[in-house]
Amino acid sequence: MKTQRIVLLHLVLLLALALAGCTRSRAAAPTQEVSGSAVSSATALPQPALIPATPTTAAVAVQPTATATPLALEGAASVAAPAVVLADLLPLSRTVNILLLGSDRRPYEGHWRTDVLMLIALDMEGQQAGVISLPRDIYMDEIPGHKPNKINVIDFLGEQDDPGNGSDLLASLLEEKTGVSIDYFLRFDFEGFKKVVDALGGVEVTVECRVYEYLPEEDIELYLLPGTHRLAGKMALGYVRARNQGGDLERARRQQRMVWAVRNQLLSENQLPNLPALYAALRDSVQTDIGFVDSIRFARFALNLAEDDIHGMVISPPDLVKPAWRGGMSVWLADWPLIAERVQTVFDRPPLAQTNTVGATGDRVQCP
Numbered sequence: 606m607k608t609q610r611i612v613l614l615h616l617v618l619l620l621a622l623a624l625a626g627c628t629r630s631r632a633a634a635p636t637q638e639v640s641g642s643a644v645s646s647a648t649a650l651p652q653p654a655l656i657p658a659t660p661t662t663a664a665v666a667v668q669p670t671a672t673a674t675p676l677a678l679e680g681a682a683s684v685a686a687p688a689v690v691l692a693d694l695l696p697l698s699r700t701v702n703i704l705l706l707g708s709d710r711r712p713y714e715g716h717w718r719t720d721v722l723m724l725i726a727l728d729m730e731g732q733q734a735g736v737i738s739l740p741r742d743i744y745m746d747e748i749p750g751h752k753p754n755k756i757n758v759i760d761f762l763g764e765q766d767d768p769g770n771g772s773d774l775l776a777s778l779l780e781e782k783t784g785v786s787i788d789y790f791l792r793f794d795f796e797g798f799k800k801v802v803d804a805l806g807g808v809e810v811t812v813e814c815r816v817y818e819y820l821p822e823e824d825i826e827l828y829l830l831p832g833t834h835r836l837a838g839k840m841a842l843g844y845v846r847a848r849n850q851g852g853d854l855e856r857a858r859r860q861q862r863m864v865w866a867v868r869n870q871l872l873s874e875n876q877l878p879n880l881p882a883l884y885a886a887l888r889d890s891v892q893t894d895i896g897f898v899d900s901i902r903f904a905r906f907a908l909n910l911a912e913d914d915i916h917g918m919v920i921s922p923p924d925l926v927k928p929a930w931r932g933g934m935s936v937w938l939a940d941w942p943l944i945a946e947r948v949q950t951v952f953d954r955p956p957l958a959q960t961n962t963v964g965a966t967g968d969r970v971q972c973p
Contacts, residue, residue: 695949697785700726700735701903703895704776706760706792707845707860709822718757719775720795720846721860724785726951729906733914735951736864738857740920744929744936745778755936760792782941783948789895795823795846797890799838802867804882806874807835810844810866814972816859818847857919861957865915872908917957920944 707721719741726735741757748754751762759778764771772790780787802808816829825843836844845860895903920926925944926937 695784696728696952697726697735697949699730700728701789702726702785702787703903704772704779704787704790706772706775706790707798708760708792708794709846710794711796717761717794718755719760720757722756723860723864724779724783724787724948726785727903727906728952731952732910733916733952734907734910736861736915736917736957737948737951738861738917738919740854740857740926740937742934742936743920743926743939744931744934746931748778749774753932755934782939782945784945785948789893789899791891791893791895793891795842797886798845799842800886800890801883802836802838802841804879804886805867805870806879807837808841808863808866808870809833809835810841810863816844816847816849818843818849820846854919854921857921861917861919865958868908912958913956915957916951916954918948918951918954920947 703725705721705723705725706719708717708719710717722739722741724737724739726737728734739756741755743756744753745756745759746753748759748762750766754762756775759775760771762771763774766774772792776787776790779785811833812829812831815831816827818827819825820827820843823839823842823846825839825846827840827843827847829844841863845863846856847859848856893900920939922928922937924940925947926939929936929938931938
């Protein structure tokens with residue numbers, strides 16, 4: 606019985622992590638720290654040499670520059686100044702970065718796509734988090750072992766190449782393009798998402814702009830007027846998948862709003878009676894490489910953040926992506942060097958709850 610409670614806790618914490626604005630570890634090497642305590646107070650170590658590094662270039666060890674000449678200490682070997690790579694000073698080099706993927710995988714279909722693509726950055730020291738959404742229609746002109754395609758099929762392709770490790774292909778490409786090291790992944794499917802929302806008793810979402818659409822795959826007829834609505838699983842899925850108003854980019858913003866709504870509900874309502882239903886919903890619909898201890902640590906961190914501590918960003922036009930036509934598909938062409946620069950500013954942006962509003966302070970001036 607005790608073991609079952611631990612498993613339930615683990616899965617509920619993963620739910621909190623996945624849906625509260627947070628998500629095969631590729632942990633980046635820790636930033637090098639240098640202590641001068643071993644050196645006499647009369648002698649100072651030379652300043653580190655700063656070495657520029659582009660976001661897509663791996664850090665390499667180099668010799669100090671001429672301005673940082675090693676000092677000869679009497680009776681001791683020379684002490685060389687450490688090399689510090691500028692990439693190690695970027696904000697997202699000091700965060701725990703989690704790739705959150707939502708797929709439309711269905712039991713009766715072999716092929717599936719990734720409709721939710723988020724990079725979650727947890728700044729444990731700074732007590733803040735960043736949620737970066739990428740449009741699913743970004744065109745990738747180079748996919749190792751495959752023809753060019755949209756970014757939303759790469760997780761599936763990777764799973765065909767190496768079952769159980771499909772996220773590695775997508776994660777490696779995003780690392781290359783953005784310069785952000787991805788430490789963990791978390792994938793959930795939409796059938797599981799519906800079950801989770803129902804297990805929570807529905808989720809309250811504030812709708813600012815009218816949403817209406819019919820999704821034939823799920824037989825969902827969605828019509829929501831501005832106001833606060835409590836959505837059951839099926840309608841919640843329609844809300845995060847609808848594209849009629851504002852297309853892929855507006856959908857990404859709605860997905861972030863759903864993340865925020867579920868987080869608030871986990872905090873405000875007692876979910877202990879729902880543990881068995883949550884366990885059943887999560888057991889077969891969530892895949893992750895986040896271990897038990899880290900899931901507790903990350904979920905506790907995420908749920909303790911205040912509204913102003915969670916920042917949101919959607920990779921969007923006109924500068925970060927531009928509409929185009931490739932391979933018979935309507936796609937977005939990404940300016941990856943500029944995206945790599947911009948994602949490092951996610952913590953400088955207003956809170957997620959503010960940027961997702963309509964008006965002068967939000968990302969949207971008016972409803973689409």
